[in-house]
Amino acid sequence: MATPIHVPRINNNDDEVKVLAFDVKPGERVSAGQIVGQVETDKAVLDVTAPVDGYVLGFVAQPDEIAQVGSVMLWLGASASEPIPEAGAPTPDSSTAGPSPVTGKAKLLLARYGVKSDAVTPIDGRITVEAVERYLATHGLAAAAPAPVVAVSRPAEPRPEVPGTAVALSREEKGMAATVVWHRDCAVPGYIEIDYDPAPWAEYARAFQEEKGLLMPPLLPLMAWRLVEVARTMPRINATFVEQQRYEYGAVNLGFTIQAGESLYLAVVREAEVLDAGGFVNALGDVLRRAASHQLRESEASGATIGFSSMERWKVTRHIPVLPPHTAFMLAHAAARNGRAVLGASYDHRVLNGGQVVAALKKLSSPT
Incomplete structure (x- = not known):
């Protein structure tokens, strides 16, 4: 069964992120924990990793695209020829491998929305608040989150007069x-x-x-x-x-x-x-x-x-x-x-x- 990699939530205030790039190609085999791409908000850049071993079946999101937190970013399969699930099909979870532990705060959030834990894809093997919020976003539900902080508007910085070379920043920079x-x-x-x-x-x-x-x-x-x-x-x-x-x-x-x-x-x-x-x-x-x-x-x-x-x-x-x-x-x-x-x-x-x-x-x- 195909495994989705979801668009992660970088912080509580952002329901959308920008897909920066993918580090893998369709048909490529990846290992659990391997970096497959990056996303960013105006506050942070985050590597996205594969939750399991598998083959890249294809991408749902595209570089430079704004994607909803919790939506499917790309699919992994047990073989390179496995078909990509149709849009709207339920995403698989880890219930076949035994129940994942659920944190106390995640249990409260699950109860609030009437969601069963086995419907939620775990993060690092656990059902956390972030994992539940991802599920809610995927299914059109809105989890409680703090309102966004409004930043002070500042004018664009002028380019220096001294000649030089612009160097692209790394993800960490x-x-x-x-x-x-x-x-x-x-x-x-x-x-x-x-x-x-x-x-x-x-x-x-x-x-x-x-x-x-x-x-x-x-x-x-x-x-x-x-x-x-x-x-x-x-x-x-x-x-x-x-x-x-x-x-x-x-x-x-x-x-x-x-x-x-x-x-x-x-x-x-x-x-x-x-x-x-x-x-x-x-x-x-x-x-x-x-x-x-x-x-x-x-x-x-x-x-x-x-x-x-x-x-x-x-x-x-x-x-x-x-x-x-x-x-x-x-x-x-x-x-x-x-x-x-x-x-x-x-x-x-x-x-x-x-x-x-x-x-x-x-x-x-x-x-x-």
Whole structure:
């Protein structure tokens, strides 16, 4: 039976995306997890990957075309000669391989619309809110989503007078440019930092290493896990601003920056709040390994609700990160100097004030 690859949702505010390109051709055999194409909105660029092994039967969407989130982008088959299903035919799901796990929030959304979970195509083997929203979009139903943020209109930038050569941006560079534009045009960014003693954190990471039998002390993953814990107790840092309202997320999707060659990714651990410290450290390690090899899954490359950025690797003692789209808090971790270190945070002043950011940073300065 043919398997559809759907147009992914890059963020909650966009029901349409632009199909950039396809990296495969009809008749070509692809492997599960292989990149087959790219889509973009005005805020991000995302690789689309194959959910299963198969042969490319044909494309429904076309490059430079605007496509609905959840619609079929292309079809895969068990053989290159398998016919493409007719338009309007029901898309297959993974029920024949056994039921896929359903997240708690996805169950609520399924119940709201009276949809059975076996009708929904899973994402990375799970029925998530994003998977349900994709199904609803495909079947003409409208899932609840925040209203779009209206960006400030700016005049086009003039071309420089000095002669030079225009160089096309890579997919990752386009994504970074879109993030910077959101930070500039939508958020009201601020930055605050505090001084702290890094020794308790280092000791905590060493004890965790010994307890779990790890090769290295997982300092940064544990600090990121602490951020997840703080977000659970301070939900307003796990939020964004939509239509004159604070929009507090139901899940904590932790975005962690990683430099892979010339590419900078924000790798995402979704629903991190349901994990314990050990489970989170393992999950983040898996995501970062895939990012390092440029093989992030669809669900791991979008949807961050809060962020963590570290430049300790380069011995940087202070930095001010850019806010990812639709986030209000991005932790800035840096290298220690003379036994002291700095924790900072870029934040959206529409959602948070300085006192709230300081309170969060003080919680983050200690492992307990």
